[in-house]
Amino acid sequence: GAVVSQHPSWVICKSGTSVKIECRSLDFQATTMFWYRQFPKQSLMLMATSNEGSKATYEQGVEKDKFLINHASLTLSTLTVTSAHPEDSSFYICSARPLSGQGGYTFGSGTRLTVV
Amino acid sequence: GENVEQHPSTLSVQEGDSAVIKCTYSDSASNYFPWYKQELGKGPQLIIDIRSNVGEKKDQRIAVTLNKTAKHFSLHITETQPEDSAVYFCAASIGDYQLIWGAGTKLIIKP
Numbered sequence: 001g002a003v004v005s006q007h008p009s010w011v012i013c014k015s016g017t018s019v020k021i022e023c024r025s026l027d028f029q030a031t032t033m034f035w036y037r038q039f040p041k042q043s044l045m046l047m048a049t050s051n052e053g054s055k056a057t058y059e060q061g062v063e064k065d066k067f068l069i070n071h072a073s074l075t076l077s078t079l080t081v082t083s084a085h086p087e088d089s090s091f092y093i094c095s096a097r098p099l100s101g102q103g104g105y106t107f108g109s110g111t112r113l114t115v116v
Numbered sequence: 117g118e119n120v121e122q123h124p125s126t127l128s129v130q131e132g133d134s135a136v137i138k139c140t141y142s143d144s145a146s147n148y149f150p151w152y153k154q155e156l157g158k159g160p161q162l163i164i165d166i167r168s169n170v171g172e173k174k175d176q177r178i179a180v181t182l183n184k185t186a187k188h189f190s191l192h193i194t195e196t197q198p199e200d201s202a203v204y205f206c207a208a209s210i211g212d213y214q215l216i217w218g219a220g221t222k223l224i225i226k227p
Contacts, residue, residue, distance in 0.1 A: 043217045093159045107159035
């Protein structure tokens with residue numbers, strides 16, 4: 001089945017530094033990947049839609065200069081949290097769907113970001 | 117836009133009993149309805165999905181039913197086991213694009 005690999009699974013960083021999270025589709029190609037943020041005991045909140053070869057589409061209220069998304073190939077999208085602050089601490093999850101359109105969305109295992 | 121409501125927020129059932137989680141959606145154009153299971157500290161995992169041209173789909177102990185007229189769909193888990201304990205999310209989308217998520221249901225299986 002479709003597999004999405006997300007790294008790192010957890011990261012602790014200091015305030016003011018930047019953190020990059022990678023999302024790879026291992027056995028399929030995806031022109032579109034999605035980045036979510038999840039707070040404890042809450043549902044997934046879509047942050048942005050990552051499009052291969054073009055700019056990401058951000059949801060209302062999400063700062064595009066703070067959450068940089070790059071989708072350089074059909075199998076890799078990255079999310080960089082710039083100048084991280086404690087309020088950015090959260091669980092970040094990516095998802096992707098095969099280019100063929102068959103099958104549902106597959107999610108990565110998530111990244112727990114803690115900013116100290 | 118689409119809105120998905122999910123109930124209950126918490127469901128506790130005895131091991132071996134059945135569990136039912138219900139979702140309603142607002143946009144009649146929605147045609148894809150997946151269910152995801154999320155364990156603590158992990159990403160959601162697709163467990164079953166249904167498209168609007170089908171009324172019911174089954175996969176072993178898991179089934180999903182869809183009522184397009186009433187705009188609701190339900191997840192049914194029979195013969196529940198301890199490993200079924202998790203948070204379950206429903207979602208809806210139009211044309212397999214952006215998923216609109218329910219708030220989630222924490223399922224607790226009591227031994």
